[in-house]
Amino acid sequence: xxxxxxxxxxxxxxxxxxxxxxxxxxxxxxxxxxxxxxxxxxxxxxxxxxxxxxxxxxxxxxxxxxxxxxxxxxxxxxxxxxxxxxxxxxxxxxxxxxxxxxxxxxxxxxxxxxxxxxxxxxxxxxxxxxxxxxxxxxxxxxxxxxxxxxxxxxxxxxxxxxxxxxxxxxxxxxxxxxxxxxxxxxxxx
Amino acid sequence: xxxxxxxxxxxxxxxxxxxxxxxxxxxxxxxxxxxxxxxxxxxxxxxxxxxxxxxxxxxxxxxxxxxxxxxxxxxxxxxxxxxxxxxxxxxxxxxxxxxxxxxxxxxxxxxxxxxxxxxxxxxxxxxxxxxxxxxxxxxxxxxxxxxxxxxxxxxxxxxxxxxxxxxxxxxxxxxxxxxxxxxxxxxxxxxxxxxxxxxxxxxxxxxxxxxxxxxxxxxxxxxxxxxxxxxxxxxxxxxxxxxxxxxxxxxxxxxxxxxxxxxxxxxxxxxxxxxxxxxxxxxxxxxxxxxxxxxxxxxxxxxxxxxxxxxxxxxxxxxxxxxxxxxxxxxxxxxxxxxxxxxxxxxxxxxxxxxxxxxxxxxxxxxxxxxxxxxxxxxxxxxxxxxxxxxxxxxxxxxxxxxxxxxxxxxxxxxxxxxxxxxxxxxxxxxxxxxxxxxxxxxxxxxxxxxxxxxxxxxxxxxxxxxxxxxxxxxxxxxx
Ligand code: SF4
Numbered sequence: 001x002x003x004x005x006x007x008x009x010x011x012x013x014x015x016x017x018x019x020x021x022x023x024x025x026x027x028x029x030x031x032x033x034x035x036x037x038x039x040x041x042x043x044x045x046x047x048x049x050x051x052x053x054x055x056x057x058x059x060x061x062x063x064x065x066x067x068x069x070x071x072x073x074x075x076x077x078x079x080x081x082x083x084x085x086x087x088x089x090x091x092x093x094x095x096x097x098x099x100x101x102x103x104x105x106x107x108x109x110x111x112x113x114x115x116x117x118x119x120x121x122x123x124x125x126x127x128x129x130x131x132x133x134x135x136x137x138x139x140x141x142x143x144x145x146x147x148x149x150x151x152x153x154x155x156x157x158x159x160x161x162x163x164x165x166x167x168x169x170x171x172x173x174x175x176x177x178x179x180x181x182x183x184x185x186x187x188x189x
Numbered sequence: 190x191x192x193x194x195x196x197x198x199x200x201x202x203x204x205x206x207x208x209x210x211x212x213x214x215x216x217x218x219x220x221x222x223x224x225x226x227x228x229x230x231x232x233x234x235x236x237x238x239x240x241x242x243x244x245x246x247x248x249x250x251x252x253x254x255x256x257x258x259x260x261x262x263x264x265x266x267x268x269x270x271x272x273x274x275x276x277x278x279x280x281x282x283x284x285x286x287x288x289x290x291x292x293x294x295x296x297x298x299x300x301x302x303x304x305x306x307x308x309x310x311x312x313x314x315x316x317x318x319x320x321x322x323x324x325x326x327x328x329x330x331x332x333x334x335x336x337x338x339x340x341x342x343x344x345x346x347x348x349x350x351x352x353x354x355x356x357x358x359x360x361x362x363x364x365x366x367x368x369x370x371x372x373x374x375x376x377x378x379x380x381x382x383x384x385x386x387x388x389x390x391x392x393x394x395x396x397x398x399x400x401x402x403x404x405x406x407x408x409x410x411x412x413x414x415x416x417x418x419x420x421x422x423x424x425x426x427x428x429x430x431x432x433x434x435x436x437x438x439x440x441x442x443x444x445x446x447x448x449x450x451x452x453x454x455x456x457x458x459x460x461x462x463x464x465x466x467x468x469x470x471x472x473x474x475x476x477x478x479x480x481x482x483x484x485x486x487x488x489x490x491x492x493x494x495x496x497x498x499x500x501x502x503x504x505x506x507x508x509x510x511x512x513x514x515x516x517x518x519x520x521x522x523x524x525x526x527x528x529x530x531x532x533x534x535x536x537x538x539x540x541x542x543x544x545x546x547x548x549x550x551x552x553x554x555x556x557x558x559x560x561x562x563x564x565x566x567x568x569x570x571x572x573x574x575x576x577x578x579x580x581x582x583x584x585x586x587x588x589x590x591x592x593x594x595x596x597x598x599x600x601x602x603x604x605x606x607x608x609x610x611x612x613x614x615x616x617x618x619x620x621x622x623x624x625x626x627x628x629x630x631x632x633x634x635x636x637x638x639x640x641x642x643x644x645x646x647x648x649x650x651x652x653x654x655x656x657x658x659x660x661x662x663x664x665x666x667x668x669x
Contacts, residue, residue, distance in 0.1 A: 015229070019254020019355045025303070026354055028341045032334065035323050045303070046321040066229065095251035098236040112232025117461045120234070122454045122589060123468065124477075125461035133464035135211055135226045135653075160254060160355040189353075 007174055008055040011043040012076055014069040015096040015143055016062025019160040020087040021045065024059070026163025027170075034167070037174050051079045057173060058082070060152075062089045064144045065096050068137045077150040082173065085152045086166065088159040088188075090145065097143040109141060157188050209653070210627060212609050216657045223609040225602050225631065227467035234588045242268055242579045243362055249575070250356050252592075255299070257356050258292035258347055259568035262430070263575040265360035266564030270451070271579050273556025274363040280549030281364035286430050287541045288350035288359055289566065293429055294388075294534035295343025296569035297486070297527045300635050301391060302336035305524060308629065309398050335387045339531075342377075342384055346538065349373050364553030374542050381539045385500075388531045392504055395528040399521060406521040410604040410630040413439035413518050415472065415482035417596070418492045418572055419565055422447055425494030427501075427533065429567040435492045436472065436482060441515045444472060450565040453574055459591065469598050470591055481599035484571025485634065486526035491516040498540070501533035520604060520633040527635075568593050570635050597634050604630040 013021055021044060027034065041055050042048045058080030064070050077083055088094040102108040113130045117123070146152050156169055165186065172178030213222040233252060240248060246264040250257035262285055269277065277285070307320040310329065318324075326333035344354045349369060351357025359365055399406050419432035425447075434448040434456070445456060459468035460477050472480035482488075490509065496502040508525055511517060541547065564575045571593035578587035608630045655661055 015231075017251050017254040017257075019251070019257060022254045022299075022355055025299070025340070026344060028337055029334065031323075031337065032326055032330070035326055040321070040323055046318070046323070048318060052318075065231075095248065096231055099232045102236055103239060108236070109232070112235040113230070115235035116230070116232060116466075117468075120459075120589065122457070123459045123461055127461075127463060129463060131230075131461070131463050131466050133226065135209055135224075135464055136466065139230060159251065162354070189356075 006039045007037060007057065008041050008053055009038050009043075009057045009059065009170075010041040010051065010055045010076065010080060011045065011059040012061065012072050013044055014060060014062035014073060014090070014146075015065035016087060016089040016094070018044075018061070020061035020090070023086070023158075023160035023163055024166055027167045028163060030167055034170065038170075051075070055080045056082065057084065057170070059084050059086055060090050060146055061087055063093045063096060063146055064140060064149055066137045066139050070140070070144075070149055073146060073149050082153045083150070084154045084156060084169065085146045086156045086158075086161055088157065090152075091147070091155045091157060093143045093145050094159065097145075100142045109139060157186055159189060162187070210605055210631075211653045211655065212613065213655045213659070214657060217615075218656075219614045220606070220609045221657075223602075223606040224464055225598075225605050227465045227598075230466040234590065237588045238585050240585050242271060242577075242583045242585065245577065245585060246360055246362075247356075247358055249590075252590075254355055256292060256296050256569050258288055258351065259566060259573050260575070261351070261357070262289055262360055263564040263566050263568075263573050264577075265362065266431075266566065267562035267575045267577050268362035268564075270562035270564070271559050271577065272362045273558055274554045275556070276554065277364055278549070278551040278554055279546045280368055281552050281554070282430075283541055283544060283546050284350050284365045284368060285360055287369070287538065287547065288347055289430050290534045290537045290541070291343045291346025291350070293343075293569045294531055294538070295340045295347070297531045297534070298336060298339045298343065298391070300569075301395065301524060301527060301531075302333070302340075304632065304635075306332075306336070308632075309394070309524075335390075339384060339387055339391075342380060343534075346377065349377075361553065363555055366552065368549060368552065369547040371548060374547065377538070378542050381535070381542065384535045385532075385539070388528070388535045389500065392525075392528040392532050395524040396504075396507070399519075399525045402521075406519045409519070409521055409626075410607045410633075411519045412603060412607060413516075414600060415439065415444060415475075415480070416488040416491045416516055417482045417484055418489045418567055419450060420447075420493050421497075427489055427493035427496045429530075431566070434565075437492055437516060439516060439518070441491075444475070450574070451563040453563065453565065453576070453591075457591070459595075465598070467595055467598050470596055471599070477599075482596065483600045484593055484596040485523060486530050486569075486571075487517060487520070487523045488571060489567060490526045490529065496529075496533055498533050498536035500536055501529050504529045504532060520600075520630065523633050523635070570594060571596055594634070601631055601634050604634070 040046050042051055058076040060076060064073060085091050089096060099108050099112050102111055105111050117125060117130045156165060209226045211224050212220060215221045246261050246268060249264045250261040252260055303322040306325055310325060311319050348354045351359035415436055415438055417436040420435045421428040422433045434450050435446045436444040438444055456473055457470050458473045459470045461468055471477045490505055496505050561578045566573050573593055574591040576589040577585055580586050605627055608626045612626050653661055
């Protein structure tokens, strides 16, 4: 086993809460065995910032809420053979997508920004403007699920999926024995 | 279709990451300005309006998957107040405390071992490929295994009290929805001695690091500031779940003490600045220049009068002796403070597990309905404030959140500037070493950008250097 070249995995957190990455760590002791089969390339869990090689598996948490998210997601599609969306945010937009539809509002994003920076009662805003420095990436008009931006190979639902489900997915893909899940093995909450 | 619209609204740039540092130089290549920008925005305060009050503690935790329990409990405390409940049944309060201390333990262990330990074990200058938990597992398998098992213990406590390790549903307005079965309790008690031993080992590691590198620690982005946390109302003890505000000046003198937290807006206000989505809170009467303050584990060591568990209290005494009892300003001493809190969490969890109230069946209280509720706790990274108004249809009409990392915004920016001035002024090139120093300064605050802006837990930092004509002269990026 140890003679085989190790598989390479990369992960990214886009517009997510990092809970799906915590779920990856909930693999717990099994990580020790898993690490004998894989190497981790770029990921917020490592200090590797850009792809160093082509990867076998890319794991995406979160959807796209700004231009950077889109850029990172496309970069993952280009560099990964298999792309997995984990969690409701990546699959459907999740909590961040709640800003897409605010009742009786034509411009939900503007309303969110105004609530946070202009009309809040306990803030001091001497310029009466919304943060707009060129250092800040452009927000998208809506939060988009990953599948609307690139092609996704597998969707693993849950908010967050359990460490068990993530472990079974990874070990299944790595050994070529992944056949998906039965309905009762998956939770959507 | 959606894709082409995306291209149109978002010209993709080479910028990456969620946190960004920009440094501006003047004609003499001296640092004019150095800023930490927070580049993500969610809008939670607006889109939560209209949701039902019982949903809020469940939804709001999706802001942060690293400390979801903090948001879950702070929101539940605010909803308790709206439901007119000032005193929870003992079983409910103790189950919530168990959940909270379990989470602080797992979060601190995560920060120390998964993020900081690679620096401490391999050195700041180790190659980037080496600085991660997976390498720790390879090179120090026993230490790595213990780190995993300690975090797992905290996560399983959360699962037992909230139903899931991430984003559970334990706390409900006015109480809790379950108690702790004896078998579960016994499963945890069987592990508690190991946890106590390992947490003390981790404490020794963090303490020795701070003491052995005293010179570096003292000089590194250390500057005086005010400190704030909640402390236990009766006696000023450290209490992560409930208490009243205490804020101290750099000399240890009180700015306010045992102040009712439901009046937070009388003493705190947030500044909006155009270059960051994260606001800058300060103490109203002191103004933004001198009224900024810091929160977090070290702030709590500074503000608390003592700790009510013996091992942690003795460890705090040792830490405070370094500064003769006055507030400690060394941001790198945060690791030490964090590990004292891990010992405190394990001691508290042990005491709670021995308390028969956890098997009680009185889980929920009711009271006379109010319009407004404020819940404040000490989250792993510091003070956390949730504020809601709810109408007669149970729908949220107003929401304001001040999260731990936001409280520290000014402190982090000053640390970045301090490091930039000391290590960069007079140079045109950004070296790897300088970048690492900025990273270490930011990381010492354990910034949770998931909470602050609901972006990444650890942020890839990008550093950009501008000359006097505002031209970009250099840019480097690396994960923080
Ligand atoms: S799916 Fe849930 S756990 Fe995962 S990033 Fe989104 S909110 Fe967090």
